Amino acid sequence: MISRASLAVRVPGDKSISHRALICAALASGRSRIRNILRSADVRSTGGVLSALGANVPQLGDDVRVDGRGLGGLAAPDEPLDCGNSGTTARLMSGVLSGCSFPSRLIGDASLSRRPMGRVARPLTTMGAHFAFDSGEHLPMVVTGGRLREIEFDSPTASAQVKSAILLAGLVGCVRVTVREPVRSRDHTERMLAALGIDVRSLGLEASLEPASELAPFQLDVPADPSSAAFFAALAAAGGVRGGGPLELTDVALNPTRLGFFRVLRDMGADVTWEVHREECGEPVGTITVAPRGLQGVEIGGDQVPAMIDELPMLACLGALGDGVIEIRGASELRVKESDRIAAVVQNLRDVGADADELPDGLRVRGGTRSLGGAVQTHGDHRLAMAFGVLGALSGNAITVDDPDCVSVSYPGFWSDLERVTS
Ligand code: S3P
Numbered sequence: 001m002i003s004r005a006s007l008a009v010r011v012p013g014d015k016s017i018s019h020r021a022l023i024c025a026a027l028a029s030g031r032s033r034i035r036n037i038l039r040s041a042d043v044r045s046t047g048g049v050l051s052a053l054g055a056n057v058p059q060l061g062d063d064v065r066v067d068g069r070g071l072g073g074l075a076a077p078d079e080p081l082d083c084g085n086s087g088t089t090a091r092l093m094s095g096v097l098s099g100c101s102f103p104s105r106l107i108g109d110a111s112l113s114r115r116p117m118g119r120v121a122r123p124l125t126t127m128g129a130h131f132a133f134d135s136g137e138h139l140p141m142v143v144t145g146g147r148l149r150e151i152e153f154d155s156p157t158a159s160a161q162v163k164s165a166i167l168l169a170g171l172v173g174c175v176r177v178t179v180r181e182p183v184r185s186r187d188h189t190e191r192m193l194a195a196l197g198i199d200v201r202s203l204g205l206e207a208s209l210e211p212a213s214e215l216a217p218f219q220l221d222v223p224a225d226p227s228s229a230a231f232f233a234a235l236a237a238a239g240g241v242r243g244g245g246p247l248e249l250t251d252v253a254l255n256p257t258r259l260g261f262f263r264v265l266r267d268m269g270a271d272v273t274w275e276v277h278r279e280e281c282g283e284p285v286g287t288i289t290v291a292p293r294g295l296q297g298v299e300i301g302g303d304q305v306p307a308m309i310d311e312l313p314m315l316a317c318l319g320a321l322g323d324g325v326i327e328i329r330g331a332s333e334l335r336v337k338e339s340d341r342i343a344a345v346v347q348n349l350r351d352v353g354a355d356a357d358e359l360p361d362g363l364r365v366r367g368g369t370r371s372l373g374g375a376v377q378t379h380g381d382h383r384l385a386m387a388f389g390v391l392g393a394l395s396g397n398a399i400t401v402d403d404p405d406c407v408s409v410s411y412p413g414f415w416s417d418l419e420r421v422t423s
Contacts, residue, residue: 007241007421008248011229013038013222015410016160016188017253017283019046019088021220023096024192026055027172028068030217035063037222041409045084049093052077053104068217071172076102083108083139085338085380085409087115088161090139092189094120095165098129099172100145108139111338111380117141120165123153127169127177148173153180157333158306160185163207170209171198178208185306186257191282223253223285228411230261230311231386232290232421237270238321239292240394241421246271246291254284260307261315262288268295268318297324297367305331313387316345319365320354320372320391328362338409339379348376348388352399373398382409389415393422 018038023046025032037043039060047057054075057066069075074096081104083089090106094117097104107113118137125131130144148169155162163179167189170177182205190202196218199210229249236247254276266272271291276284295318300308305328308315312328319326334341346363349356352374355366376388376399385401392399407414 006245008250009229009232009417009421010250011224011232011252011417012040012411012413014225014253015040015042015227016088016186017192017222018043019092020164020188020192021222022046022050022057022066023092023168024196024215024218025066025068026050026053026057026074027071027096027215028196028217029070029214030068032066032068032217033063033219034066035221037064038225038410040412041084042086042088045082045086045089046093049081049083049089052079052081068215071174071214074100077104080105080107080140083112085109085112087112090117091120091161091165092168094124094143095168096172097143098124098127098145098169099148099174103142103144105142106139113139116336119157119159119162123151123155123162123166124169126153127151127166127173127175129169145173148175150176152178155179155181158183158185160188164189167193167200167207167209171212171215174211176208176210178206180206183303183306184257186255188255188283191255195282218281220281223280223283224249224251225410226252226254226258226262227310228414229288230314231390231414232417233262233265233272233288234314234318235390235393235418235421236290237265237268237272237292237295238318238394240390242423244292246289247421249288249290251285252288254286254288257307260304261311264298264300264304264308264315265290268298269293270295295322295324297322297326300328300331302330305333309333310383313341313345313383314390316349316356316363316365317387317391320349320356320367320369321394322367325364325366327364329359330361332361337381339381339384341381341384344377344379344381344384345387348384352376352388352391371396375400375402378403378406380406382407382411386411386414389418393418
């Protein structure tokens with residue numbers, strides 16, 4: 001057991017839950033109140049898109065109140081819907097818009113405009129929506145919704161965005177849907193909709209939703225994001241917190257589908273515990289405590305990947321420390337994230353002096369390099385900036401990140417929180 005940590009961090013609200021909270025609030029019948037929503041660029045993209053559809057989402061503050069339009073209440077937008085850098089906005093809203101009988105044009109930044117949208121367009125087209133792409137299966141695209149049909153969909157990818165798009169299409173289009181995945185992905189949509197009175201069943205690899213006439217308004221205090229907490233867990237595990245001691249990460253969403261990184265950190269030898277203190281809209285919430293110990297290597301395979309998909313850049317960076325080898329396989333999804341995270345992480349690790357190899361579906365990093373130094377290119381990817389920021393904060397390392405401001409996508413205060421726990 002770890003002695004009580006003297007340093008604590010409450011990272012900002014969970015990004016996945018924040019997106020879903022705004023969408024559900026806009027679709028609810030009545031006024032919802034969301035506290036501690038993540039105030040980041042990605043969540044603002046969802047708020048902006050919903051406002052353009054008539055939902056009038058206010059500026060994101062500590063206490064956001066949204067007057068829902070009801071399941072059939074969104075209106076045709078006058079302008080293209082700008083999803084910014086946010087894949088979650090584009091894909092979840094594709095589902096919502098599939099149940100709306102008007103055309104909407106979705107656009108995004110350069111990174112989002114390279115990311116695959118066919119994965120949502122295919123099942124939603126089967127349900128009866130229409131998708132038109134300017135080129136390939138990328139944004140910009142026009143989604144035209146309408147009368148939808150039921151679907152039983154076997155998803156080739158373990159993707160919560162695809163699963164959620166179909167569940168939301170079923171909700172707005174009032175039809176029964178079933179989605180089966182190869183590996184279970186995060187289940188925030190299922191938990192939130194069930195907490196709001198919708199008949200959503202989630203059993204093993206299958207999630208299904210029964211049609212409903214309305215969605216109840218709600219109050220939600222968004223728990224902290226385990227993907228943001230993971231950066232500080234890695235720092236603490238590597239002995240990088242001030243005084244080299246333990247760190248407490250408070251009020252974190254402890255949904256088991258998001259805890260893969262913390263389980264692996266424990267397998268690598270770090271002292272990691274968590275305890276649930278409350279439940280929020282079907283989500284367990286509590287404290288994670290991490291204390292350093294020598295980190296060993298680890299092998300990660302396909303089944304473990306979805307529960308730690310966003311944490312893999314950080315895990316790869318930890319591979320450069322210690323003496324073991326970290327090998328990640330079955331993670332080709334990393335190539336279609338905000339950047340090609342396999343190529344970018346390996347190139348950056350090499351550029352700072354680490355021993356790393358790219359694999360078609362993952363990467364391999366060997367430890368043993370005593371000090372790491374050099375310049376890192378983020379390609380505008382927030383998680384690369386933060387992973388290498390943690391590596392650079394460890395004593396003996398000197399790493400500069402080309403675009404530190406890109407953390408605003410998910411964690412605007414990251415650099416000051418890092419400074420606070422390290423100096
Ligand atoms: C998310 C699902 C994951 C994750 C992303 C957020 C969500 O994406 O990487 O950051 O909120 O549903 P995929 O569904 O593409 O795996």
